[in-house]
Amino acid sequence: xxxxxxxxxxxxxFGREVLWQLQExxxxxxxxxxxxxxxxQGQQVNNTPxxxxxxxxxRYPKNINAVICVANPEIxxxxxxxxxxxxxxxxxxxxxxxxxxxxxxKFGQGCIICLSTTITVNITLGDFVIINPHCAIGxxxxxxxxxxxxxxxxxxxxxxxxxxxxxxxxxxxxxxxxIGENVIVGAGSVVVKDIPANCTAVGSPAKPIKxxx
Numbered sequence: 001x002x003x004x005x006x007x008x009x010x011x012x013x014f015g016r017e018v019l020w021q022l023q024e025x026x027x028x029x030x031x032x033x034x035x036x037x038x039x040x041q042g043q044q045v046n047n048t049p050x051x052x053x054x055x056x057x058x059r060y061p062k063n064i065n066a067v068i069c070v071a072n073p074e075i076x077x078x079x080x081x082x083x084x085x086x087x088x089x090x091x092x093x094x095x096x097x098x099x100x101x102x103x104x105x106k107f108g109q110g111c112i113i114c115l116s117t118t119i120t121v122n123i124t125l126g127d128f129v130i131i132n133p134h135c136a137i138g139x140x141x142x143x144x145x146x147x148x149x150x151x152x153x154x155x156x157x158x159x160x161x162x163x164x165x166x167x168x169x170x171x172x173x174x175x176x177x178x179i180g181e182n183v184i185v186g187a188g189s190v191v192v193k194d195i196p197a198n199c200t201a202v203g204s205p206a207k208p209i210k211x212x213x
Contacts, residue, residue: 003029006065006092007057009079011035011045014130015069018112019046021096028065054079058086065090068110068128073146073164074182076128080110091128108145126163138175150187162197171206182212 006028008015015033022030032049033040034057040050057066066089070076083089091110095101101119108127113119115133123137126145131137135149138157148166149155156175161167165179168187179185180197190204199208 003027004065005029005031005063006067007031007034007051008048008067008069009034009054009057009083010069011037011040011050012069014071016046017114018067018069018094019048021114022067022094024097025094031064034066054082057083057089060086060088063088063090065092067092067094067112069112071130071148071150071166073148073166076130077146077164080128096133132169144181 008019011033022028032051033045034052034054035050036053041052043050068076068079070079093107093111095113096115098115099113099117102121104121105119106124108125110128111125112130114131117131117133117135119137120139122140124142126143128146129143130148132149132151134151135153137155140158141155142160144161144163146164147161150167150169152170153167154172156173158176159173160178162179162181164181165183167185168189170188171185173191177191177194179195182198183195184200185191185206186202189202189206192205195201195206196208198213199211201208
């Protein structure tokens with residue numbers, strides 16, 4: 001069966017990592033990158049062409065798959081809200097070969113699950129969740145739309161991470177905690193209490209250090 005055409009949105013570091021992951025999966029015909037940086041137009045990135053910007057994709061007249069490789073949740077959300085106007089674009093889940101997950105995991109659309117991650121049982125991932133390499137997610141956890149986990153994050157059971165929240169590298173979240181929407185949890189933090197929405201929290205134990213709109 002012929003591979004489906006796919007483009008990678010974002011030719012930065014994360015996009016290049018996902019390119020490698022997709023090449024290992026060998027499930028898609030990778031047409032190239034989409035990137036709004038004018039200096040990249042028509043160039044090659046890791047032997048892969050930069051085809052154009054988002055307008056190129058919005059005008060694309062045939063069925064195509066797209067993976068949004070932008071770590072910042074708000075930018076990722078804005079890109080999706082723009083591209084969803086083209087009914088030919090689909091947003092598949094990209095799951096690395098060595099990811100371990102049970103039959104009792106629910107995925108939204110457009111998720112990217114990277115190398116050496118474990119997702120156990122009765123877990124729900126919303127749309128466009130990004131989980132970087134070497135993360136672990138325990139039973140009954142919920143990650144809402146556009147949540148991002150960076151490298152080596154450990155999420156214990158019954159944790160709820162709300163939409164557009166970023167969890168920094170090496171963070172540990174103990175069981176049953178809720179982290180509000182639009183939160184940034186700094187690298188190496190230990191979350192032992194609920195974190196309110198719209199803040200940056202750091203430390204062990206993690207505490208809000210500033211609030212934002």
